[in-house]
Amino acid sequence: xxxxxxxxxxxxxxxxxxxxxxxxxxxxxxxxxxxxxxxxxxxxxxxxxxxxxxxxxxxxxxxxxxxxxxxxxxxxxxxxxxxxxxxxxxxxxxxxxxxxxxxxxxxxxxxxxxxxxxxxxxxxxxxxxxxxxxxxxxxxxxxxxxxxxxxxxxxxxxxxxxxxxxxxxxxxxxxxxxxxxxxxxxxxxxxxxxxxxxxxxxxxxxxxxxxxxxxxxxxxxxxxxxxxxxxxxxxxxxxxxxxxxxxxxxxxxxxxxxxxxxxxxxxxxxxxxxxxxxxxxxxxxxxxxxxxxxxxxxxxxxxxxxxxxxxxxxxxxxxxxxxxxxxxxxxxxxxxxxxxxxxxxxxxxxxxxxxxxxxxxxxxxxxxxxxxxxxxxxxxxxxxxxxxxxxxxxxxxxxxxxxxxxxxxxxxxxxxxxxxxxxxxxxxxxxxx
Numbered sequence: 127x128x129x130x131x132x133x134x135x136x137x138x139x140x141x142x143x144x145x146x147x148x149x150x151x152x153x154x155x156x157x158x159x160x161x162x163x164x165x166x167x168x169x170x171x172x173x174x175x176x177x178x179x180x181x182x183x184x185x186x187x188x189x190x191x192x193x194x195x196x197x198x199x200x201x202x203x204x205x206x207x208x209x210x211x212x213x214x215x216x217x218x219x220x221x222x223x224x225x226x227x228x229x230x231x232x233x234x235x236x237x238x239x240x241x242x243x244x245x246x247x248x249x250x251x252x253x254x255x256x257x258x259x260x261x262x263x264x265x266x267x268x269x270x271x272x273x274x275x276x277x278x279x280x281x282x283x284x285x286x287x288x289x290x291x292x293x294x295x296x297x298x299x300x301x302x303x304x305x306x307x308x309x310x311x312x313x314x315x316x317x318x319x320x321x322x323x324x325x326x327x328x329x330x331x332x333x334x335x336x337x338x339x340x341x342x343x344x345x346x347x348x349x350x351x352x353x354x355x356x357x358x359x360x361x362x363x364x365x366x367x368x369x370x371x372x373x374x375x376x377x378x379x380x381x382x383x384x385x386x387x388x389x390x391x392x393x394x395x396x397x398x399x400x401x402x403x404x405x406x407x408x409x410x411x412x413x414x415x416x417x418x419x420x421x422x423x424x425x426x427x428x429x430x431x432x433x434x435x436x437x438x439x440x441x442x443x444x445x446x447x448x449x450x451x452x453x454x455x456x457x458x459x460x461x462x463x464x465x466x467x468x469x470x471x472x473x474x475x476x477x478x479x480x481x482x483x484x485x486x487x488x489x490x491x492x493x494x495x496x497x498x499x500x501x502x503x504x505x506x507x508x509x510x511x512x513x514x515x516x517x518x519x520x521x522x523x524x525x526x527x528x529x530x531x532x533x534x535x536x537x538x539x540x541x542x543x544x545x546x547x548x549x550x551x552x553x554x555x556x557x558x559x
Contacts, residue, residue, distance in 0.1 A: 139201045139226045143252055145180065146544040147244050148199060148224060149173070154243045159236045160228050163189035171197055178216040186222050188236055195221035202227040203237060248553050255543040261513055262538040264548050269518035271551050276519065279547040280529035284497065287532035291478040292485055299482075306483065310422045311336040313475040314414070318407045326392040326404065330357050333386050336415070342379070343419040349412040350443065351375035357408060358390035359452065368445040369452040400450040401460040406442075410463050413440035425476060426483060429495065431502045434476060438468045469503055473524050500525035510534050 147153055148170055157165040164187075171184030179196035186193050196219050200206060203225045211217040212233070223237040231237070255263035295309060302308045312331045319327030334356040342348040354360050354369075355376030364370040379385060393404045400406070418424060418437050428434050439462070446459045463471075477496045484492030503524035505511060511527050514534075521527050536542070543549040 139249075141199055141201055142544055143249060144199050144201070144224065144226060144240065145173070146252075147240065147248075148181070148197075150550070152244050152248065153240055157238050157240075157243060159188065159238055160231070161236075163236065165222070165236070165238055168192070179220050184221065188222070193221040195219045197222045197224060199224045201225065202229050203232055204230045206232045251553055252543065252549075255549065256541045262534065263541070263543060264546075264552060265513070265517045267552050268514075268548065271548055273520070275547060275551060277526075280526050280533075283529040283532050284500070284525055286536075287528060288478060288481045288493075288496070290532075292482045295479060295482045296486075299486075305337075306422045306426075306479070307340075307420065308336050310425070310476070310479050311415075313479060314471055315411065317471050317475045318411055319404070320398070320402055322394050322398050322402070323404050323407075326357075326388070326394075327407075329388060329392060333388055338383050338385070339415050340419055341383075343415055346413065346416050346443065347371065348375050348379060349416055350409060352379050352385065353408045353412045354405070355380060356385055356387055357393065357404070358388045359393075359405060359408075361387065361390060364453060366445075366453050368443065395451075400456065401464060403450045405449075405451050406446060406460050409442040409446050410440060413442055414438060414463075416440075422479070426480065426492070431472075431499045434472055434499065435468055438463050438471060469506075469524070473500065473503060473506070473528065497525060500528060506531070 151167070151170070153167075155166075157167070159165055166187040168185035168187055169183075171181035174180060174182050174196075179198045181197040181199070184195065184197045186197070196217075198206070198211065198217065198220045200209075200223070203223065205225075206212065206223065207230075220235055223232055223235045225237060225239055226241055228237055228239040260266070295313070298309045298312055299306070302312075312328070315327045315331040316324050319325070330353075334352055339349060339352060342352070351360070351372040354372055360369065360373045360376050364373060376385075380387075395403050414437070415421075417440050421437065424437065425434060442461045444461075446461050448455055448457070448459050450456050450459060477499050480499070481493050481496035484490065484494075484496060501523045505521040505523055505527040508531075510531055511521055514530050515521055519530070521530065533546070537546050
């Protein structure tokens, strides 16, 4: 077990730390109000994340009398007035005011001052975590957490991550009048652009909606013509026959559908592998649409992740065998979407939409299928997952790697240590006093 060296206790207190003490029953059992009445916590209540008191429906026995109501927590009692709670009727049912520093009395509300009522070691540990300069504060202690505990935490994290993604997808669904095909197309386009060109792909998905592409989904040349034309790559004169053909076809499609053209300056190609160049990805995306007309309808019926991957098994026009850009010959091109890119598209674009569909239609089996797909896929290999593995965690699937990416992004980077199971386990040696 890792030995924790306590730092000197600091007087700067945070409300979130008092929340942690309150929720985990880490205050001493023999509590008293400022006036000396005995206080026994029967139930801490439920955390309220909206406006109003911090905890609702608490049960507190004060001087032998059981009270049911709300609890408000502050660092200093005077914060009650600073936050203007005395002017808000939502706080009329507060039965206990929990403060670190009782610097004033608030009406007739019973109050307890918790200074000296908890193990200072917990706060020293918390302070060291939030001030840590390490990659993550607990990196040297991760090995102390049992595998089962970490797996259980990851299960909660992956569901939390999916719920956040669902909220984002639902925004697009509302704009698209709940067209699932269009929404999936937009999401795939976003991730086709990777981090460098995702905004450009987002814009192209708006300029060139799927409903237009589907009208010519059976014609590879016309699909590519619309993709490259709307993206702004066909605005010059060409000597190669293939881009010249695309330019002619786009002129017809542009007139037919009233298509717009993006400035080609939106697209970036610096500091990226040639296989990720926007021209290559656009050609590949055109073939994905050609192969999978009604892609969402097909995917939602799939029960084997191998069948989902097959939908991205496409080959572009032979022109791209030795080109990454128009009229620039290369030693080798890239006609197929790489396995790593396919996995990335499925993990980040396809599976969240499947999960969202299950949630929207209250289909638990579909939600479970989405998570099972993650379980069947290999774990992601990136800087974050490699760091977790370096510090002792075994990552066996994309389900776990996605959970850990969420943990790092939403908890570790933001120093939300008090809400993390890892901190709770590491600080478990500190008991109530």
